Structures are given as structure tokens and as C-alpha cells.
Amino acid sequence: MTNIDNYHLIPLSIQxxxxxxxxxxxxxxxFYQLPTEGVRVIECLKEGHSLDQIKKICLDEFNEDIDLESFVEFLLEAGFLYKSQADAESAIKAHTTQTAATDKRWVFRMSPKVASLFFSWPIVLLYCLALTSAVYLYITEPQVRINLSAFYITExxxxFFLTLLFSFSVVSLLHEFGHMVAGSRLGLEPRLGIGNRLWTIVAECDLSGIYSQPKSKRYLPLMAGMLVDLFSISCIVIALYFLTSYGVEGTGIQILQALILQILITISWQFHFFLKTDVYYILSNYTDNPNLDQQARTYLNAWLSRLTFGRAGASLPTDTTGTQLKTMRIFSSVWLIGRIVSxxxxxxxxVPALAQYARDAWQAVTSGAQVDFWTKVDLVAFFIFSFLVFGGGMTLWLRGRFNFLKRNQNVANG
Structure with a gap:
């Protein structure tokens, strides 16, 4: 039996x-999902009760004999329980130091007081005014409406590509800025890095610690990015109105129209919640399942084990509840279908579109005098930049898959 009389429990949030x-x-x-009994044990540890006292308290309150030894071992393995306060402080400091050394993402620090100013009534009023004005202009002014052909260019x-890429990069950073400011408002220290959703390169805001906040307070940081996207579209629509009113036209206007299309595509991409998008985290929060993605992978891994008669995959954990199993079945179906469609x-x-760009560039280069020199340079450069963006995303995706398979193989080999 583990003697925990002198053990130290680190500060834990319980939501x-x-x-x-x-x-x-x-x-x-x-963060871990625990039943009421587990939370009661933690409360007893905080109050300084011995193991025997906790057993008696749980028996009186829940009318069952709880396996406290196993639960204490779990707390020790999770890093929530230590032999002394000094050991706890040392472990947390070591974790923080290691994270700072290995995590190259940028840490965003803003005081909650300053962050709250971005969500004050004047700012909210400005946001609503911009959104309302954009909706009004969209209804009354045909020149600011969505141009579905904005991506089609002939010169x-x-x-066009680099300007749109730069503009969208700025909009993407604003999207992540929304997440980070909303997280800072709750006292979090978000991290910003570059990652991928399948083969698409994206900026990623890590709202570490958000699960230490009450469920209702998590929604704004999770939704803030899409709210900023709507504000960005509104500002672009207003800019289009003034520019076209003064007779501006040509490539600049088309780039702004294409930027609106790209932001709308990005917003729709957020609803591909079979990936870890904003909507995925909102859905996870709403359904009280912070590990939907991992649950889907676990369920599909179990099916792989069945189909291969245990040669691959792994069985479901024995403690999987009926509710968890139902969630696994539903989300794993969405997870699998979404990836197949993607x-x-x-x-x-x-791939065919990129191949067509390559053919166009090659034909321009080999066409002799039929195509002027700068058009050839334009087409070749366009293909190269397009390929680099696509290739970079594919590299991140395939490297992530390779590392995932390698980790699983190492686990299987012990």
C-alpha cells in the first residue's frame, strides 16, 4: 500500500x-476526466486525510470500497502527487524549463486587464457597426458582392499569387490574434506556431490551460478567431465600396475579392471538425469530450485489431463506458469519412490542378516566340511558388504521419 500521509498534491483545477x-x-x-469519486479523493487529499480516513469517507458517501491504491498510483504517474512540496516545485520547474527549451513557439503575453479592453463595449460596438455596414453594402451595392470568379486570372x-498569399497571411495572424487576446483575458499564456491541417500549412494558437477555466468561459477564446474573420471580411467589403466608388478597378480589386473568397473558404474549413479546427474544439467543449480526436483514433485502432485478428491495432480500454463508446462510433465515422473525402x-x-499549372508553364517555356519572355517568367514563377506552398504542407503532413507511425512502432516494441 502506498503511504501518502506526507505526500504533496500540486494545485489542481476542477471543472x-x-x-x-x-x-x-x-x-x-x-487534464483528465474523473468521476465524482475521484474528485472527492482529491478533496480529501487536500484536506490532509490519511489513506484509511479517505477510504472510510468514500465508503460512507458512495457506499462502495474504492481502489485508492490504484488511484494514488495514477496521481503519481500523472505528476499531480509528489513525496514533498519541494519535489513538486522541482518537477514543475523542470517541466517549464524543458518546455521553454524544446518548444520554439512564440509565447504571447498580455495582461488580462489590457486584453479585456479588446472586448469592451466600445470595441464590441465598433465590431457590430462594421458588420452591419458590410451587410447593408452587400445588399445595396452590387460591386461589393462575392465574385466567384475572383481566383481566375489571365495575367x-x-x-496576384504572392499578394494574395501575403494578405491572407496577415488575415490568418489576425485570426490567431483573436484567440490569443481572448485567452489572455482569462489569464492564459497562448503559444503561436506553424503547423498543418492535413497538407495545408496553418498558423496555430495553442490555448494551453484553457481547460482550467469553467466551461462557459472557454467559448469566447475558441470562437474569437472566426469572429475576427467576419470583422476582416466586413472591413474588406467597406474598402471595396470606397475604392470602386472612386473608380478603382483591375488587379487590386480582384485581389480583395479573392481575399474575401479565401477567408470564406477558411471559415467553411473550420467546420471540417474531423480535423482539430476551431469548430472541433467548440464541439468538444459542448459535448464534454476534450479528447474526441483521440477517442476516434482509439476506436478505429480497435477495429483494425479485429480486422487483422490482433496482428495490428489494439483493443479498446476495458474501462470504456457505454456513453464513450457511442461517442466513439459517431465521431470515428465522421473522422474517417472526412479524411477519405479530403x-x-x-x-x-x-494534384491535377497543380499538374495543369506545370504543363502551362512548360508549354510557355517551349513555345518559342509565341509567348513573350516576361509571360514565361510569370507562369514559371507562379508554378514554382504554388508548388512550394503545396510541397511544404505535404512535407509537414507526411512527416507527422511518419513520426506517428514511428512512435507507435516504438511502443509496440517496448
Whole structure:
């Protein structure tokens, strides 16, 4: 039996999560779903009760003999329980130092007081005014409406591509800025890095510690990015109105129209919640399932084990509840179908389109005097930049898959 009389429990946040509780530590960024009994044991540890006293308390309150030894071992393995306060402080400091050394993402620091100013009534009023004005202009002014042909260009390919790429990068950073400011308002220290969603390169805001906040307070940081996207579209619509009113036209106007299309595509992409998009995290929060993605992978891994008669994959954990199993079945179906559709889109749409760009560039180069020199340079540069963006995303995606398979192989080999 583990003697815990002199053990030290680190500060833990305990937030209701459906019928269970989400328990963890923001500094370690470790959170676990625990039943009421587990939370009661933690409360008893905080109060300084011995193991025998906790057993008696749980027996009186829940009318059952709880396996406290196993639960204490779990707390020790999770890094929530230590032999002394000095050991706890040393472990957290070591974790923080290691994270700072290995995590190259940019840490965003803003005081909650300053961050709250971005959500004050004057700012909210400005946001609503911009959104309302954009809706009004969209209804009354045909020249600011969505141009579905904005991506189709016949000249200045490279300038168009690079300008749109730069503009969208700025909008993407504003999107992440929304997440980071909303997180800072709750006292979090978000991290910003570059990652990928399948083969698409994206900026990623890590709202570490958000599960230490009450469920209702998590929604704004999770939704803030899409709210900023709507504000960006509104500002572009207003800019289009003034520019076209003064007779401005040509490539600049088309770039702004294409930027609106790209932001709308990005917003729709957020609803591909089979990936870890904003909507995925909103849905996870709403359904009280912070690990939907991992649950889907676990369920599909179990099916792989069945189909291969245990040669691959792994069985479901023995403690999987009926509710968890139902969630796994539903989300794993969405997870699998979404990836099949995405890969089909990659094979049938994206790769052929890139190949067509390559053919156009090659034909321009080999056509002799039929195409002028700068048009050839334009087409070739356009293809090269397009390929680099696509290739960079594919590299991140395939490297992530390779590392995932390698980790699983190492686990399997012990």
C-alpha cells in the first residue's frame, strides 16, 4: 500500500464536465476526466486525510470500497502527487524549463486587464457597426458582392499569387490574434506556431490551460478567431465600396475579392471538425469530450485489431463506458469519412490542378516566340511558388504521419 500521509498534491483545477469533472494543472497542461469519486479523493487529499480516513469517507458517501491504491498510483504517474512540496516545485520547474527549451513557439503575453479592453463595449460596438455596414453594402451595392470568379486570372499570375498569399497571411495572424487576446483575458499564456491541417500549412494558437477555466468561459477564446474573420471580411467589403466608388478597378480589386473568397473558404474549413479546427474544439467543449480526436483514433485502432485478428491495432480500454463508446462510433465515422473525402479531393482536384499549372508553364517555356519572355517568367514563377506552398504542407503532413507511425512502432516494441 502506498503511504501518502506526507505526500504533496500540486494545485489542481476542477471543472464540471458533464457528469464528470475535468481535473488538471495549467502549468503542466495535463487534464483528465474523473468521476465524482475521484474528485472527492482529491478533496480529501487536500484536506490532509490519511489513506484509511479517505477510504472510510468514500465508503460512507458512495457506499462502495474504492481502489485508492490504484488511484494514488495514477496521481503519481500523472505528476499531480509528489513525496514533498519541494519535489513538486522541482518537477514543475523542470517541466517549464524543458518546455521553454524544446518548444520554439512564440509565447504571447498580455495582461488580462489590457486584453479585456479588446472586448469592451466600445470595441464590441465598433465590431457590430462594421458588420452591419458590410451587410447593408452587400445588399445595396452590387460591386461589393462575392465574385466567384475572383481566383481566375489571365495575367500577372505571380504578383496576384504572392499578394494574395501575403494578405491572407496577415488575415490568418489576425485570426490567431483573436484567440490569443481572448485567452489572455482569462489569464492564459497562448503559444503561436506553424503547423498543418492535413497538407495545408496553418498558423496555430495553442490555448494551453484553457481547460482550467469553467466551461462557459472557454467559448469566447475558441470562437474569437472566426469572429475576427467576419470583422476582416466586413472591413474588406467597406474598402471595396470606397475604392470602386472612386473608380478603382483591375488587379487590386480582384485581389480583395479573392481575399474575401479565401477567408470564406477558411471559415467553411473550420467546420471540417474531423480535423482539430476551431469548430472541433467548440464541439468538444459542448459535448464534454476534450479528447474526441483521440477517442476516434482509439476506436478505429480497435477495429483494425479485429480486422487483422490482433496482428495490428489494439483493443479498446476495458474501462470504456457505454456513453464513450457511442461517442466513439459517431465521431470515428465522421473522422474517417472526412479524411477519405479530403484525400479524394487531393487526388482528383488539387494534384491535377497543380499538374495543369506545370504543363502551362512548360508549354510557355517551349513555345518559342509565341509567348513573350516576361509571360514565361510569370507562369514559371507562379508554378514554382504554388508548388512550394503545396510541397511544404505535404512535407509537414507526411512527416507527422511518419513520426506517428514511428512512435507507435516504438511502443509496440517496448
Amino acid at each position: 464540471p464536465q458533464g457528469k464528470e469533472y475535468l481535473v488538471g494543472n495549467a502549468d503542466l497542461d495535463e 500577372h499570375f505571380t504578383v 484525400i479524394t479531393f487531393l487526388i482528383l482536384i488539387i
